[in-house]
Amino acid sequence: MNTATVWLRARSITIGSDWRVCEARIRRSGRRCCSSSPFLSSMAYEKELAAAKKAAALAARLCQKVQKALLQSDVHSKSDKSPVTVADYGSQALVSLILERELPSETFSLVAEEDSGDLRKESGQDTLKRITELVNDTLTGEGLNGFSSLTTNDVLKAIDNGKSDGGSVGRHWVLDPIDGTKGFVRGDQYAIALALLHDGKVVLGVLACPNLPLASIGSNQTHSSSNEVGCLFFAKVGDGSYMQALGGSTQTRVHVCDTDNPEEASFFESFEAAHSSHDLSSSIAEKLGVKAPPVRIDSQAKYGALSRGDGAIYLRFPHKGYREKIWDHAAGSIVVTEAGGICMDAAGNPLDFSKGKFLDVVSGIIVTNQKLMPSLLRAVKEALNEKASSL
Ligand SMILES: Nc1ncnc2c1ncn2[C@@H]1O[C@H](COP(=O)(O)O)[C@@H](OP(=O)(O)O)[C@H]1O
Ligand SMILES: [Mg+2]
Numbered sequence: 001m002n003t004a005t006v007w008l009r010a011r012s013i014t015i016g017s018d019w020r021v022c023e024a025r026i027r028r029s030g031r032r033c034c035s036s037s038p039f040l041s042s043m044a045y046e047k048e049l050a051a052a053k054k055a056a057a058l059a060a061r062l063c064q065k066v067q068k069a070l071l072q073s074d075v076h077s078k079s080d081k082s083p084v085t086v087a088d089y090g091s092q093a094l095v096s097l098i099l100e101r102e103l104p105s106e107t108f109s110l111v112a113e114e115d116s117g118d119l120r121k122e123s124g125q126d127t128l129k130r131i132t133e134l135v136n137d138t139l140t141g142e143g144l145n146g147f148s149s150l151t152t153n154d155v156l157k158a159i160d161n162g163k164s165d166g167g168s169v170g171r172h173w174v175l176d177p178i179d180g181t182k183g184f185v186r187g188d189q190y191a192i193a194l195a196l197l198h199d200g201k202v203v204l205g206v207l208a209c210p211n212l213p214l215a216s217i218g219s220n221q222t223h224s225s226s227n228e229v230g231c232l233f234f235a236k237v238g239d240g241s242y243m244q245a246l247g248g249s250t251q252t253r254v255h256v257c258d259t260d261n262p263e264e265a266s267f268f269e270s271f272e273a274a275h276s277s278h279d280l281s282s283s284i285a286e287k288l289g290v291k292a293p294p295v296r297i298d299s300q301a302k303y304g305a306l307s308r309g310d311g312a313i314y315l316r317f318p319h320k321g322y323r324e325k326i327w328d329h330a331a332g333s334i335v336v337t338e339a340g341g342i343c344m345d346a347a348g349n350p351l352d353f354s355k356g357k358f359l360d361v362v363s364g365i366i367v368t369n370q371k372l373m374p375s376l377l378r379a380v381k382e383a384l385n386e387k388a389s390s391l
């Protein structure tokens with residue numbers, strides 16, 4: 001199945017003609033805003049961004065190879081019953097190796113989703129061999145022969161580099177090697193999401209979305225004249241958000257949809273109802289006056305699509321008891337905020353990435369532009385109160 005077919009299979013999506021309206025407004029106003037921290041110059045993090053783009057793009061190659069030929073034996077269950085594949089592990093190993101090689105002077109701290117526990121067991125040996133082959137093949141396929149053929153132990157070590165707990169002091173890389181593993185296994189959307197935290201703030205983020213069309217999803221408006229899929233979004237604090245083709249192209253600056261009219265706004269949510277309450281988001285959308293049906297896609301590709309104005313709102317309301325992790329939002333949040341958007345929890349608090357692996361939020365995460373946020377917050381409050389009183 002080629003990637004275009006993958007995308008078409010993924011579509012349960014409708015984005016109305018509002019994109020055109022948004023685009024026109026943005027062009028007229030020439031406006032952008034960002035949430036940059038004043039202590040950071042836009043010249044900072046140049047080499048870190050270059051390394052992160054290289055690492056994420058290479059990891060995307062590995063994932064594409066696996067998604068094309070995904071075997072049932074490549075998919076495993078973690079202790080929490082969530083899926084993990086050889087590509088999740090391979091992607092994490094590659095990103096860890098590339099960052100270490102490209103940024104040798106750095107005291108390396110990586111907070112990443114996967115660990116090698118299951119691969120060290122007797123039952124994990126075949127999978128470990130397959131991952132090692134994949135990592136070696138991807139490195140040599142890209143002409144990166146600086147790595148002599150890696151052993152299974154090298155790969156285990158690279159995966160376990162991601163064991164840092166993060167925190168509010170110093171620099172920590174944050175990695176989701178495949179965000180949207182369920183989408184990946186289904187043949188749908190997924191993302192490699194890599195961010196850098198500096199003293200608890202996200203200062204750069206890269207999102208590789210191998211199955212996301214370069215053209216705006218659900219409309220004829222294009223960011224590109226081709227039918228190509230595979231987008232690389234990236235942002236550095238104070239420097240705006242950009243998109244380029246994963247295969248390499250000139251970068252274009254992206255902006256969120258700037259509409260203040262909910263009737264022109266469409267919203268994103270998880271494809272998986274188990275990850276986010278579709279009932280609650282539909283109630284919020286109705287209260288806000290959104291007319292378009294939800295756009296359901298997996299992974300932080302939602303943040304990428306939102307950053308370029310494909311839709312205007314992202315709603316995420318996990319079911320009771322679920323704790324969000326920083327790797328599920330760090331890269332996506334800076335890509336959106338540098339494109340002029342805002343990410344908050346359902347109570348209107350900014351997202352706090354400084355508390356370790358978990359991202360403690362009140363009820364859920366909402367993302368939109370500056371103009372719609374006040375009315376979105378009111379609609380969220382109303383819908384949550386209604387839900388509480390019906391229990
Ligand atoms: N019960 C749950 N509620 C909310 N999020 C969940 C969840 N179970 C898993 N997730 C998270 O949802 C992410 C995917 O988000 P989305 O629904 O936007 O595609 C998963 O990332 P991984 O696929 O990296 O494990 C996982 O971290
Ligand atoms: Mg994830």
Ligand SMILES: [Mg+2]
Binds near residue numbers: 176178
């Ligand atoms: Mg993941």
Ligand SMILES: [Mg+2]
Binds near residue numbers: 082083113181
């Ligand atoms: Mg996972």
